[in-house]
Amino acid sequence: MTSKLSSMNVKLETGLAAQFSALPPAWRTCLAPFIVSPSYPALCRFVDGERAQGKTIYPNDVFHALTLTAPNEVKVVIIGQDPYHGEENSIPQAHGLAFSVPPGVRPPPSLRNIFKEIKAEFGHPIPSHGCLESWARQGVLLLNTVLTVERGRAGSHAKQGWESCTNILIQQLAAQHESLIFLLWGAHAQAKRALLDPSKHKILEAAHPSPLSAHRGFLGCQHFKLANEFLVNTQRPAINWQLPATADSSY
Numbered sequence: 049m050t051s052k053l054s055s056m057n058v059k060l061e062t063g064l065a066a067q068f069s070a071l072p073p074a075w076r077t078c079l080a081p082f083i084v085s086p087s088y089p090a091l092c093r094f095v096d097g098e099r100a101q102g103k104t105i106y107p108n109d110v111f112h113a114l115t116l117t118a119p120n121e122v123k124v125v126i127i128g129q130d131p132y133h134g135e136e137n138s139i140p141q142a143h144g145l146a147f148s149v150p151p152g153v154r155p156p157p158s159l160r161n162i163f164k165e166i167k168a169e170f171g172h173p174i175p176s177h178g179c180l181e182s183w184a185r186q187g188v189l190l191l192n193t194v195l196t197v198e199r200g201r202a203g204s205h206a207k208q209g210w211e212s213c214t215n216i217l218i219q220q221l222a223a224q225h226e227s228l229i230f231l232l233w234g235a236h237a238q239a240k241r242a243l244l245d246p247s248k249h250k251i252l253e254a255a256h257p258s259p260l261s262a263h264r265g266f267l268g269c270q271h272f273k274l275a276n277e278f279l280v281n282t283q284r285p286a287i288n289w290q291l292p293a294t295a296d297s298s299y
Contacts, residue, residue, distance in 0.1 A: 127230070
């Protein structure tokens with residue numbers, strides 16, 4: 049897997065541009081069209097400016113998902129919206145992976161519904177933690193479309209440039225690789241279908257796993273089993289969706 053040494057030492061307090069600079073070279077290549085666009089300095093000014101005002105911004109390691117999964121290792125892409133904005137026991141819920149929470153934080157409701165669906169499909173027991181790093185290390189890119197948020201203010205960093213950044217990342221990834229699996233849950237994620245060529249990739253859609261919508265098509269969607277069937281049919285190892293008994297996190 050991709051080495052994390054460069055980016056693990058470059059946290060948000062050093063400035064957002066420093067985190068971009070510390071990205072693994074393959075991801076920097078994917079994001080090059082964004083980095084040379086006017087949206088890039090504007091986004092950096094916004095995020096750094098929010099921190100300079102004393103606001104708490106999550107997560108500290110913005111590109112954790114990209115440091116765990118290299119572009120040529122991606123098999124499945126799960127698209128989220130923006131990071132969790134809360135804390136538990138003084139631990140931020142967000143740690144740079146869509147839907148995932150670090151050790152010491154209970155799985156939020158949407159993640160619990162994801163676990164319920166996996167149990168229904170495979171019989172795996174509901175895990176006691178919500179750290180999804182083991183998925184990322186197998187090639188599951190857990191990508192939010194907005195990568196930062198202010199504490200206690202959901203959606204506070206929307207429409208500041210992150211959407212352009214992650215759209216370019218998705219487009220570049222999809223253009224450079226074939227037979228990726230995109231799991232699009234809810235209208236926000238499904239809007240990204242326009243960036244994808246369904247003749248090149250497997251696209252699976254369902255309702256969002258939020259308790260507000262999970263019973264409208266997420267529970268029972270069979271996405272995890274369908275993803276594995278597609279991987280096997282394209283001569284690639286299936287994903288082990290069962291989490292380890294204890295949280296495996298280097299964060």
